[in-house]
Amino acid sequence: MTTPVVERTNVKKTYMLGKVPVNALQGVNLKVEKGDFVAISGPSGSGKSTLLNMIGALDKPTEGKVFIEGVNVSTLNDNGLADLRRRIGFVFQFFNLIPRLTARGNVELTMSITGLGRDERRKRAEGLLETVGLKERVNHKPAELSGGERQRVAIARALANNPKFLLMDEPTGNIDSKTAKEIIELVMRLNEEKGATIIIVTHDQQIASQAKRTVQMLDGLIV
Amino acid sequence: MKVSDVLSYAFGAIRLRKLRAGLTTLGVVIGIAAIVALLSISQGLQDTITEQLQTGFATDTLIVSAGGGFGMGPGAMTATESDFKLLINYTQIINELENVRVAVAIIQKASYVKFGEREFILTIVGVNFTKYTNIYSSTFVAETGEIPLDPENETVVVGKRVSDPWKNGTSFCDVDDTVEIIWTNASRLPPKNETYVGHVAAVLKEIGGFSLTGPSDFSVYIPISQAQSFFGTDECDMIIVQLENDDEATIESVSEAIDEAFSGQVSVTSSTAVLDIISSVFSTVEIFLAGIAAISLLVAGIGIMNIMIVSLMERTREIGILKALGMKSRTVLLIFLSEAVIVGLMGAAFGIASGWGLANVVARVFSGGGGFMGAGNHAAAAGRMTITPVLTPTVFLGALAFGLIVSVIFALYPAWRASKLKPVEALRYE
Ligand SMILES: Nc1ncnc2c1ncn2[C@@H]1O[C@H](COP(=O)(O)OP(=O)(O)OP(=O)(O)O)[C@@H](O)[C@H]1O
Ligand SMILES: [Mg+2]
Numbered sequence: 001m002t003t004p005v006v007e008r009t010n011v012k013k014t015y016m017l018g019k020v021p022v023n024a025l026q027g028v029n030l031k032v033e034k035g036d037f038v039a040i041s042g043p044s045g046s047g048k049s050t051l052l053n054m055i056g057a058l059d060k061p062t063e064g065k066v067f068i069e070g071v072n073v074s075t076l077n078d079n080g081l082a083d084l085r086r087r088i089g090f091v092f093q094f095f096n097l098i099p100r101l102t103a104r105g106n107v108e109l110t111m112s113i114t115g116l117g118r119d120e121r122r123k124r125a126e127g128l129l130e131t132v133g134l135k136e137r138v139n140h141k142p143a144e145l146s147g148g149e150r151q152r153v154a155i156a157r158a159l160a161n162n163p164k165f166l167l168m169d170e171p172t173g174n175i176d177s178k179t180a181k182e183i184i185e186l187v188m189r190l191n192e193e194k195g196a197t198i199i200i201v202t203h204d205q206q207i208a209s210q211a212k213r214t215v216q217m218l219d220g221l222i223v
Numbered sequence: 224m225k226v227s228d229v230l231s232y233a234f235g236a237i238r239l240r241k242l243r244a245g246l247t248t249l250g251v252v253i254g255i256a257a258i259v260a261l262l263s264i265s266q267g268l269q270d271t272i273t274e275q276l277q278t279g280f281a282t283d284t285l286i287v288s289a290g291g292g293f294g295m296g297p298g299a300m301t302a303t304e305s306d307f308k309l310l311i312n313y314t315q316i317i318n319e320l321e322n323v324r325v326a327v328a329i330i331q332k333a334s335y336v337k338f339g340e341r342e343f344i345l346t347i348v349g350v351n352f353t354k355y356t357n358i359y360s361s362t363f364v365a366e367t368g369e370i371p372l373d374p375e376n377e378t379v380v381v382g383k384r385v386s387d388p389w390k391n392g393t394s395f396c397d398v399d400d401t402v403e404i405i406w407t408n409a410s411r412l413p414p415k416n417e418t419y420v421g422h423v424a425a426v427l428k429e430i431g432g433f434s435l436t437g438p439s440d441f442s443v444y445i446p447i448s449q450a451q452s453f454f455g456t457d458e459c460d461m462i463i464v465q466l467e468n469d470d471e472a473t474i475e476s477v478s479e480a481i482d483e484a485f486s487g488q489v490s491v492t493s494s495t496a497v498l499d500i501i502s503s504v505f506s507t508v509e510i511f512l513a514g515i516a517a518i519s520l521l522v523a524g525i526g527i528m529n530i531m532i533v534s535l536m537e538r539t540r541e542i543g544i545l546k547a548l549g550m551k552s553r554t555v556l557l558i559f560l561s562e563a564v565i566v567g568l569m570g571a572a573f574g575i576a577s578g579w580g581l582a583n584v585v586a587r588v589f590s591g592g593g594g595f596m597g598a599g600n601h602a603a604a605a606g607r608m609t610i611t612p613v614l615t616p617t618v619f620l621g622a623l624a625f626g627l628i629v630s631v632i633f634a635l636y637p638a639w640r641a642s643k644l645k646p647v648e649a650l651r652y653e
Contacts, residue, residue, distance in 0.1 A: 058547055059647040078552045085646075086549030096544045096650060100239045112228040113550050157548075 005165060005197045006032035006055055011064035013050050013220075024050040026220040027064070037191045037198045039208040042217030048201045049093055049169055051217070055199060056167045057084045086114050089163030091171045093201075095154040097142040103129055103153045104138040110160040121160075128156040131186065133179060147174040155183060159190075166190065168200045172207065184210060224554045233561035240534065247530050248570045250523030255574025255626045258516035259619075260581040262509060263612040267586060269505045271610055273498060283469035284358060286492045287317065287326075287462040287481055307488040311451060311459045320480045322467045327354040328459035330450045336385075336443055337403040338396045345385060346442045347404055349450020349459075352380070355438075358465045363438045368398035368425035377449060379404075379421035383429040384440035398423050404443065406454065419453045421445060471495070520625065523570070524633040527563060531637035535559075542641050543649025552642040559638030560631060567630025571623045575614075578622070582612035 013025040024047045032038055032055075040048050053059040054066050057073050066073045068084060076084065097106045104125045111121035129138050132152035142150050151174050158166060166187065172180035184207055190196040200207065208214050216223045237244045289309040317326040330349035335342055353372045356363050363370070371378050379402055386396055396402055404419040430440050438444075451457065464481070466473050478491040535542075542555055589610055 053647050056547070058650070059645075082546070082549045082551040084549075085547060088549075090547060092547075092650070094650075096540070096547070098541055098544060100235060109545075110548050112232075113224050113545070113548055113554070115225055 005034050005036070005069055006030065006199070007067040008054070008061075009065050009067075011051075011054065011061045011066060013047070013054065013059070014062045023220055025054075025061070028220070028222055030215065030222060032197060032199060034197055035191070035195045037188070037210075037212040038200070039211035039214045040199065040201045040217060041203060041208055041214065046217040047220040048217055050220075052167050052169050052199065052201055056088050056090045057081050058090075086161060087163060087165060089158035089161065089166040091151075091154050091158045091166075091168040093169035093173075095142070095150045097150055097153055097157075099142050102139050102141055103134055103145065103149075103156075106142070106153055107157045107160050110157050114161055124160065125156070128159055129153070131159075132156045132183065148176065148179065151175055152179070152183070162194075164194075164196050166196055166198045166200075168198070168202075170201055170203065172202065172204055180204070180207075224550065229554065229557050230561055230565075233558050233565060236534075236538075236558070237562055237565055243530060243534070244566060247523075247527055248566050248573070250526040251520070251567060251570025251626050251630060252574040252577060254516060254520030254523045254629075255571050255622050256578035256581060257519050258513055258625070259575050259578025259614065259622050260585065260612075261512040261516055262618045263579065263582040263614045264585055264610065265505060265509050265512060266615060266618070267582070267610045267612040269502065270613055272501060282494050282498075283466045284494060285464040285466065285474065285478060285481070287313075287464060287485075287489050288460065288492070289489055307485075308458050309460075309462065309489065310457050311447065312457070313459075313485075314462055316484055317462060317464055317481060320477060320484065322473050322477050324465045324467055325354050325357055326462050326464045327351050327358060328447060328462050330447065330454060330456070330458075331460045332406060332450075332454055334404050334406040337405065338400065341395060346439070347406070347450070348442045348444050349447045349454070350444060351447045352444070355444075358463060359437050362427075362430045364428050365425035366428035368423065370425045377419065377421040378424040378446065380425045380427065380444040381423055382427050382438070382440040382442050382444075385443060386423075386426040396423055396426075398426060402443070404445075404453075408455065417453060417455075419445070419449070421449075469495075517625075520629050524629040527566065527630055528633040528637060531559065531563065531634050532640075535637050535641050538641070539644060539649045542644045543646045543651075546644065546646040547650060555644075556638050556642040559641050560634055563630040563634030563638070564627060567627040568623075570630065571626030574626060575619060575622050579612070579614055582614075586610040586612050 008028055008030045011025055011028045011030075012023070015022040015024055028047075028051060030051075040051065042048055050059070054061055054073070055068070057068065057076070060066075060074050071080075071084075073081075073084070098109065101109060104122070107125035107128055108121045111124065116124075126135075126138055129135060132155055134149060134152055134156070137145060137149060137153075140149075142153070145153065151171060155168075155171055158168070168187070172183060175183065187198055187200070188210060191198050198211075200211065202208055287309070289307055311328040311330075314326040314328050317323055327350060330347075332347050332349075333344055334347045336345045336347075352370055356370060356372070365380070366383065368380075370380055381396060381402075384390075387394055400423045402421050402423060404421065406417045406419070408415050408417055427438060427440070430438055445453070464477065466477055474493045474495060478493060481489065481491050545555060545558075546552070586609075
């Protein structure tokens with residue numbers, strides 16, 4: 001058996017709001033194997049985003065350990081974290097596009113961070129935007145795009161570096177069912193053909209049913 | 224991330240906030256412009272003064288005067304208000320000294336000078352024309368007429384501005400004209416007006432600027448023998464001594480010899496000493512001016528810091544995104560510093576250009592005006608200098624470097640804070 005892509009042992013995350021502790025995660029154990037396709041669902045405020053942030057090495061647990069590809073995230077320094085994040089494609093719940101860059105600029109940015117050449121990343125960015133159905137919108141800035149379009153730019157950006165590991169926080173929340181279906185098919189193809197590991201937070205039962213595994217969260221715990 | 228990408232990202236961020244970046248840059252522009260303008264003007268002024276001193280005050284000459292005088296020589300320290308008189312024939316004593324080529328006595332008195340109807344107060348200089356021509360062979364030169372060597376009669380040589388005070392050809396007197404010099408002898412009671420009628424034998428070619436001891440555009444020259452009888456004195460105001468060479472050692476040894484010959488009752492001034500003093504005064508002034516300008520740059524620097532901190536808060540979310548996408552802290556730091564470098568470089572470039580422009584405008588204003596003929600003494604002549612601002616490579620590079628350094632130093636803290644942001648916290652920032 002290989003090392004799991006993600007292994008979390010008794011992870012707790014407590015936020016301090018002034019002096020009041022908020023227990024977003026209260027002891028989560030989760031193991032994700034390479035090539036897995038996991039759907040996480042649960043009511044609002046149950047800690048799904050918090051969990052995903054930790055898997056994406058964006059945050060560190062208050063207690064417990066998060067291993068990604070066998071490495072304890074808490075022990076990584078700045079460069080280590082940056083390297084890890086480059087290998088992860090992350091679709092944020094709130095898109096997090098850079099307002100002053102165009103759709104293409106946003107997708108290109110990820111590739112310029114990893115040092116890809118100008119022409120190459122331009123071609124790739126345009127290809128990805130076409131895949132998510134935004135061929136006509138490459139030169140639009142986020143403010144000039146609809147919610148669903150922004151979400152698709154965020155998805156294109158997450159795919160830019162050919163991640164072996166894709167984290168998506170409600171990626172289809174703002175998208176019509178037809179586009180959503182196309183995106184999910186794309187994600188599934190990545191999973192099947194390229195062996196990418198996928199973790200997706202979703203309320204959509206249909207998407208959840210396509211996943212190899214579903215995880216239910218409630219009040220900071222996996223149930 | 225490639226350096227070119229870092230730069231273009233930083234550029235994009237600046238372009239987004241054009242007005243703000245412009246105002247930040249303006250702070251640097253003003254500071255640098257002030258430094259460049261002040262320093263290039265004062266450099267130009269110093270060059271002008273030095274150059275004119277060197278023409279009007281040959282480096283191989285010493286000036287001997289009674290007691291105080293310019294007070295640079297060793298005699299100045301010990302000189303008292305004694306009865307010592309510097310006599311015209313002391314030139315013979317000085318001539319005997321080693322390394323002295325020639326010594327010439329000068330009598331200088333302010334007098335009324337009448338050209339027909341017009342009347343002015345000018346400096347009358349009594350001097351031996353032959354010796355004076357030898358010492359100031361490049362400046363005591365006739366433009367029209369001829370400087371009579373060893374004249375006994377009442378000849379007069381006038382400076383260019385005496386003849387043509389407005390630089391426009393209006394001639395007050397010319398070769399062969401008659402001038403009347405009226406001097407009030409106040410040493411006797413009641414004071415008596417002495418009149419000297421002379422014929423203009425030559426008009427000097429324009430010397431430009433001013434001089435402390437050498438020929439001037441504003442003086443009227445008469446033979447020393449005539450001056451002696453006209454002013455009724457054996458005393459002279461100074462003796463100009465030309466040396467065999469302008470070596471430091473020669474200047475030193477002759478100065479000492481002269482001082483000794485007159486038992487410390489004269490002061491000996493060398494042109495190099497005057498130049499040294501002038502340049503030391505200038506460097507003090509320059510440091511002072513640069514200091515003032517530097518303060519304005521400091522203010523600009525604080526402006527940069529302030530603006531960068533504001534933009535840091537605005538861009539917290541952006542920084543969070545960059546880090547979440549895998550950008551290293553170092554790169555975030557680099558982006559912020561690049562923005563400061565761009566602002567600093569642009570500010571310095573525009574600052575140098577506008578400082579240089581300003582210096583030229585100021586120099587023109589000061590140099591303009593032309594030949595209003597005032598009292599005709601040497602000090603008034605100083606107002607007619609032409610200043611050409613000089614931008615030395617040191618000032619140019621220094622200003623560029625200074626603008627950059629100030630911008631970067633004040634950006635360090637905000638940039639460092641930006642690089643330390645944690646992605647989740649930054650992403651949460653609304
Ligand atoms: N930075 C924070 N400071 C304080 N509390 C926080 C913070 N982040 C999350 N929380 C709390 O942790 C809990 C879990 O939040 P999380 O964002 O993980 O929920 P979620 O399951 O993603 O919900 P949703 O479906 O609405 O996105 C919430 O109660 C939230 O208030
Ligand atoms: Mg969430």
